[in-house]
Amino acid sequence: MASSDLEDLCFHINMKISNIKKSLQLRNIGQEPSLKSMLCKIGHEMVLLHDLLNKMEMEVQQQEKLKNLLKDLQKSAERDQNEAQHLRKNIPPHLPKPTQSWKDRELCSSSLTDGLELSITGLTVKCEEQTKVVEPERAKKPTKEPRLIKEAPLITVEEFESVPAYMKGRLTYNQVNAVVKDMNKAVVGKYKILHQPLKSMNAAARNLYHRFLEEETKDTKGEFFIVEADIKEFTQLKVDKRFHGILNILRHCQRVREVRGSRLVRYVIC
Structure with missing residues (x-):
């Protein structure tokens, strides 16, 4: 047996002996009448300390409930803020006029x-x-109201948190809504051209106009949709792996749906 192993064994045995001695001393001390009052005081203090810990635990639980309520309030405020921003960006261009001035x-x-x-x-x-x-005012010719272009609403914080973790990955809330804004920008750019008179277009706009009509199908009739070429035409958004990952989130949140056909994927605004 090596000397180091023997020393370790001796140290271990000595520690055991020391612990046994301390246990015997403590037992003997507890039996002395002069120290019984001290032990009672210690026991009383332990009871008070236990009550104090229970109160602290209840306070911690109340603070946890308050924190959860504040989180819910924050989510509600963010949702209201997003809705208010959406309403601000989509104010109707023509408001009803008073019947009599x-x-x-x-x-x-x-x-x-x-x-x-x-x-x-x-x-x-x-x-x-x-x-x-009194001569009545000449009736003005009614101006044509601009056609409304459907846009996808932004994702709310509550919707983003409900998206499965495997689908979100490292994507953030702001990155997802940035793609929504770019897709809306492409939709507006496309349908502004489609709503223009053909005579007022230049050569480039006419080429886009004819391409838009060729991409229409019976499944997209009456719908607003774009393709990857529209995203590249009207935005600086890169159509890469991250973009397709965000599309999965948008489909999950029912912002867009896909219509495939003729080797082309059409992203229809829901």
Whole structure:
């Protein structure tokens, strides 16, 4: 046996002996009458300490509940903020006008007073005839309202957190919504050309216009959709592996759906 192994064995045995001695000393001390009162005080302090720990544990649980409530409130505030930003960006271009302006009311009141004055002087002109003297404004030709272009709404924080982890990977909330904005930009660029009169287009716009019509199918009739060529045409977005990963998230959140045919993938806005 090596000397180091023997020393380790001796050290181990000595530690065991020391522990046994300490245990015997403690047992003997506990049996002494002079130390019993001290042990009682220690026991009492232990009970108080236990109660204090229970109170601290309850306080921690309440703080946890408060933290969860604050998280829910934060999610709700972020969702409301996103909806408010979406409403701000999509204000209708034409709002309803009032049916009668203040000038019309003043004109009507003045015509009534004039009719009363004329009837007092003995003239037979009526209020209705007086109002007919005023020439009506020429009706303006109704302007054509711009056609609305459907855009995909941004992903909310709650929706992003519900996406499975394997689908998100290292993607962030802002990266996903950046792709949504670029896709909307491509949709707007495409359908602005489709809604223009053909005579007002230049050669490049006409080529795009004819390509857009060729890509239409019976499954996309009445829908708003784009293809990868549109994304490259109207945005700086790279159509790479990360882009297709974000598309999986957008399909999961029902922002887009795919229509395949003629070796072409069409991304339809839901």
